[in-house]
Amino acid sequence: MFDFLTRNKRKGPSFDPHVEIAQLGQMSPPSTLVYMPTPGEDEEMEDLGKSFFLRRKKKIYTEGANIYITSPDNLKSTNTDNSMSSKVIRLQFFSRRVPHTLDCRIIGRFRLLPEVVESLDFNAKSAYKLLPVGKISKKEKRGYYRYTTQNYGDSRIPVTTHITFDTYLKSTNHKFNSEGAPPVLISDLQAAPYHDPPPPRTFATRDSINEFRDQMLTKEPNDRYVNVTKVIRDASSSMVKKNDEELLLGDINILGLDMESLRDVLYLKKSQKAGIKKGQDNPYNLHPGERIISRFSHDDKQYEMLLEVMEARTQNEVVRPLEFARKETGLSISLIDYSIGGVLxxxxxxxxxxxxxxxxxxxxxDEANFDGDYWQKALKELEVPMLHLTFYPHMEFPDTVKKFEPELPSKFSIVGQVVRTHMAHHGERRVLQHGIQFAYDAQGVPMEEDDIINWRYTRFMKDNIHLRECHTHLSQLIGHLENRAKDLQRSQSHSAEAGDTAG
Structure with a gap:
């Protein structure tokens, strides 16, 4: 009758590191911040710095219930392999904009077998072997984290200065449906310029080079560079084409601008990503006949120019313009904040x-209040058209935090929709603001002014890859700076206590 008193109590599901490894594999974070508990202080963690998960075929490399990470940036040389073994560390990483943590025990630091090294996505001779000892947990729940670029003088709102954007807007020939599902793919979207392009004129390579040279010679020698992008397009006969692949060659200096050239060409310094890779082709190498996109700024305006590779030399590339430099024709808009999902x-x-x-x-x-029925009706109409947004990133990462700087294209575009309009009050100033939600991502990279590309619906389904990269790196930077501030505060507190004791 009372057998239930002697029965074993029902236990919850036992912890299985394989389950956590599988979940981590699905999240597939590229990197993590590493922390170690400080003895005697429950909540304080020693910041060991940033580390990368070893990856094979773009997936996290695992061996049974173990994962591997590279040596954390801040790990002191005095921490030998033996001193780190068996210690528990905490990994903090982001998945779908949300920070997660995973506690792991260090099995040890091992040299990797040559056959393992060859199969990895990046070169790593040794790594720390970890065993999960706890479940992956969310550090917090939130929607889109917003990065403020303008706070109207309110010092309580921190401003993001490491990544900002010059943002331009154009109208398009498409509208959002008032009812029913939106089209998944748009293949005929055209963005209308806000500023009229210059009148057509006969193209001459020499004239294009002279105009470009005049613009560059107004800059300091160290600022005479262009950002170069190489676009690889699917040349197969398949009905379903792969998305364009954008290879970022980075900022490349222009050579010989002060000298008169006997040829109608420009000389670019070779990209640091180019060169010979043993046993494989380097896609960042340029070849005669290829077309590349160059972008630069002049007098606070953005320009783009299509170039053709004439010669690929050991130290530089010889190119010629295929057009006059094109100036951005969108309406410059003032960005208040941005996130993965939209902008204000x-x-x-x-x-x-x-x-x-x-x-x-x-x-x-003359309107200041935007009140009245006719204005309410007009502001509601803002939600109808599809808006073409173009972003030009500006990144400022000092050397001390350079490792957190993401690699972004010099230009990318998104199609969005105004989803809310409100009047904000900043002291005595009233500011009308619009929230634009991202809806379509570009499936290609237009190389010429009249190129038409496909756009795929991504709202609530997929993050923009470039803004997700911004969020990941900025979140890690914020975590790093917060822990640095805690370390400084703790150090000052200990110094003060030592001074009181001595007194």
Whole structure:
């Protein structure tokens, strides 16, 4: 009758490191911050720095219930392999914008077998072998983390200065459906320039080079460079084409601008990514006949120019322009904050006229409150058109945190929709603001001005890869700086206590 008193109590599911390894594999974070508990302090963790998961075929490399990471950046040389063995560390990484943690025990630091090294996605001779000892947990729950670029003088709101964007907007020939599902793929979207392009003129290589040289010679010698992108397109006869692959060759200096050339060509310094790779082709190498995209800024304006590779030399590349440099023709908009899912922008009469067109009220130049039924109706119309947004990243990472700088293209575009409009109050100033949610990602890279590419619907389904990269690196940087501040505060506290004791 009372057998239940002697029965074994039901136990929860036992911990299985293989389950955590499988979950980590699905998340597939490229890197992690590594922390070690400080003896005697429950909540304080020693920041060991950033580390990378070993990867094979773009997946996290595992052996049974073990994973491997590279040596953390801040790991002191005094920490020998033996002193680190058997210690528990905490990995902090991001998946789908949300920070996660995983506690692991260090099995040891091992030299990898040659056959393992050859199969990895990046070169690593040795690595730390880890065994999960706890479950993967979310550090916090939140939606989109927003990075503020303009706080209107409110010092309580931290401003992101490491990654900012010059942002431009254009209207398009498409609208969002008021009912029903949106189209998954758009193949005929065209963005209309806000500023009229220059009148057509006969192209001459010499004229294009002279104009480009004049622009570059106004800069300091160290600033005479262009950002170069190589685009690889699917040349197969298949009906279903792969997305364009964008190879970022980086900022490349222009050589010989001060000298008169006997040829109508430009000389680019060879990219640091180019060169000979033993046993394999290096896709970053340029070859005669290939076309590349060069981008640069001049007088706070963005330019783009298509180049053709004429010669690939040991130290430099010989190229010639295929067009006059094209200036960005979108409307420059003031960015307040950005996230993986969208942006918040400051309104202007130019923005309202561009998006609303004929439906824009005539008193837009003088309006300050945007009250009344006719304005409410007009602002609702902002949600109808598809808007073409172009981002030009600016990155400022000092040498001390250079390792957190992401690799971004010098330009990328997204199609979005205005989803909310509100009046914000900053002291006595009233500012009309618009929240734009991202909806379509580009499936190709337009190389010429009239190129039409496909756009795929991604809202609530897939993050923009470039802004996700920004979020991952900025989140790791914020965690790093917070722990540095804690270390400094703890050091100052210990120094003060030592001074009091001596007194």
């Amino acid at each position: 922008i400051e309104s202007s009469s130019s923005f309202l006229k561009l998006v609303l067109g004929d439906k824009c009220p005539p008193n837009v130049e």
